[in-house]
Amino acid sequence: MTSFARGQRVIGAATHYVENQPPWRVDVDEYALNAPLGGAVRAFGADWAQDGLREAGGVVGSGSFQRDAELANIHTPVAYSHDRWGYRLDEVEYDPSYHRVIGEAIARGAHTSAWADPRPGAHVARAAMFMLFAQVEPGHACPVSMTHAAVASIKGSPWIADTWLPRLHSRQYEARLIVEGEKASALIGMAMTEKQGGSDVRAGTTVGESMGGHAYQLTGHKWFCSAPMSDGFLVLAQTRRSGVDEGLTCLFVPRVLPHGMRNVFRIQRLKDKLGNRSNASAEVEFDGTVGFLVGEPGRGVRTIIEMVQRTRLDCVLGTAAGMRQSLAEALWHARGRAAFGALLVDQPAMTGVLADLALEYEAAMLTGMRLAQLFEAEASDRDVALRRLATPVSKYWVCKRGPQHAYEALECLGGNGYTESFPLARRYREQPVMAIWEGSGNVIALDVLRALTRDRDSGDAFADELGSTAGASVALDRHVDRTLGLLQRLTADPGEAASQARRLSEDLALAFQASLMLRHAPGRDAEAFIAARLGEERGAQYGVLPIGTDAAAIVARH
Structure with a gap:
């Protein structure tokens, strides 16, 4: 990278000097600044x-x-x-x-x-x-x-x-497909989705015939295989043993078999995706491919449910990480560029937008961190019940907020934000995948209803979580009362529940985020978040903050 590309002046080589541009946001400590x-x-x-x-x-x-x-x-x-x-x-x-x-x-x-x-x-x-x-x-x-x-x-x-597991725990990274005994580390991918099923994994037609013991021979096709150069994959297939159907089963498919021969894993083509460009996603064919039983035969969905909960958690974390990049780039630009006689960051209209973006990021980040805490090894029964509901609730809402957040931050950079020379165009393309991966909006909202129906303790645990901040905010208390009332109504009337699943998910998520902000953010920031999302002065777009919000103080903290 040349000094000119880094924004330094080249003496005697330019017709004029370009001023009023922030320096490149590079060589910074992303943790210390956050x-x-x-x-x-x-x-x-x-x-x-x-x-x-x-x-x-x-x-x-x-x-x-x-x-x-x-x-x-x-x-x-x-x-x-x-x-x-x-x-x-x-x-x-x-x-x-x-x-x-x-x-x-x-x-x-x-x-x-x-x-x-x-x-x-x-x-x-x-x-x-x-x-x-x-x-x-x-x-x-x-x-x-x-x-x-x-x-x-x-x-x-x-x-x-x-x-x-010792290979998965390793902190070495080896990109090559080599004989199994020579490779000390491993990464895992997934191949679940089929053309005719999409999110309905039970509609898959990939077949696994028992070879005896834990081994099965697979025949079928997967429409989306994530990270196809991984060392092993979790795959769902309809398995049979001795001519008897076992049902949908989870299998582990290694790229290299125990004796050192490559498994049959035919990559048909890579997906040409909107975003997530550095990572490959493929269509793959299985034709005599060997897979090994994970869990129990016919219990494939049950086997992968804890895995799915964790990848959904990472969808929340990944979206929050993207919000942080968007916010950081917008703040950097606004602090380094002036317009109409003042830095952009000091222009009240821009300050309000930046403050609102900051509030959205912090609420998303706190949501992800609280969820991660619920997955700790020492998690209580209450934590397990809470995460069963809080994970899909949070995945639904935080990931829905990601693309609009990226767009608003991109707009803060003006024309520069719309170019590939700056990272926010890439981020804008990236955020939608978090809302689609591991279940798009309707799938996740319906899973919220399933959690409430199949695990009654999850609703009680969620109510207890919200009760930890009861009395701290009138607006939040009113919202929680309405939301818990809707929850009770929908659990009592399954016929109406599906049509209101998105509303319930959104309301639960906002209550969860507001409660977290009250517990872990400065009071000024928590009050602004609640007023902007739940209060009478709330707006439909970023930057519509209630009168009296100290936007400059919120921005300064980020």
């Missing part, structure tokens, strides 16, 4: 992780890491079905920048540190680390997240876990 995140790490029990997070903040804010993030999205993955001699290869080539990015994340435990070192606060610390890396380059976070989540499903099957 005071709300540091506060949340302490509040949710992971203060011991501060040193590691500070070190990672410097890495992801460095010029070299930012450049790798850019290159990984410019030089997108390429699939090779055959080698030069016509033999099946089925490999995806990534730019070296992608491998450097994911290698840095793995080295700091952004994938499985909470499992490998299960001490108090481990899941909170891992969530913060995951967000730091996803803030700058989100594509690599897909296999990182799936590897973290897959542990929850694999650990109960010792015939897989004994060999594979």
Whole structure:
């Protein structure tokens, strides 16, 4: 990167000097600059992780890491079905920048540190680390997240876990497909979705015939396979044993079989996606592919449910990380550019927009961190019940808010924000995938209803959580009363419930976020958030804050 590209003057080489432009936002400490995140790490029990997070903040804010993030999205993955001699290869080539990015994340435990070192606060610390890396380059976070989540499903099957969990816990990164015994680390992908089913995984037609023991032979097609160069995949198939149908079963499909031969894993093509460009997603065919039973035959959905909860958590964390990038870039620009006689950040209209974006980010981040706390190894029965409902509630709302947040931040940069030279165009394309992955809006809202129906304790735990701030805000109390009333009405009338599932999910999410803001954000910020989202002066767009809001003070904290 030349000095000219870094914004420095080149003496005698320009017709005029360009002024009133902020310097490049590079070589910054993303953790030190993010005071709300540091506060949340302490509040949710992971203060011991501060040193590691500070070190990672410097890495992801460095010029070299930012450049790798850019290159990984410019030089997108390429699939090779055959080698030069016509033999099946089925490999995806990534730019070296992608491998450097994911290698840095793995080295700091952004994938499985909470499992490998299960001490108090481990899941909170891992969530913060995951967000730091996803803030700058989100594509690599897909296999990182799936590897973290897959542990929850694999650990109960010792015939897989004994060999594979040590590899998943490893902080080494090896990109090559090599003989199994020579590879000390591994990443995990997923191949669940089929053409005819989409989110309805029970409609899948991939078949698994028992080979005896825990092994099955697969025939079928998957319409979306995430991170196809992973070392193993969780796959759903309709299994049969001795001619008897077992039902939908979860299987573990390794790319390399125990004896060193490559498994049949035919990559048909890569998806040409709107965003998430650095990460490959593929269509794959199974034809005699070997998979190994995970959990019990015919209990595939039950086997993957804890994994799904964790990937949904990471959708919340990933969206919050994207909000932080959007906010940070907008703040940087506004503090470095003047218009009409004052810095943009000091222009009241702009200050209000920035403050509102900051409030949205903090509420999303606190939501993700509280959810991560509910997944700690020492979680109580109440925590488990609460996370069953709070996870889909939060996934629905936070991920819905991500794209509009990115757009509003992009607009703060004006024309620059709309160009590929700045990261917010990429972020704008990125945020929608979090709302789609692991269940789009209707699927998630209906899962909120299922949680309330199948686990009655989840509704009680959620009400208890909201009760922790009862009396602290009149507007929130009114909203909670209305929301719990709607909850009771819909659980009593299933016929009406589906049509109101989105309304209930939104109302529950806003109540959860407002309660978290009251407990963990400054009172000024919490009051502004509640008034802007639940009060009589609330607006439909960012930047419509109630009269009297100290927007400048909110912005200064971020």
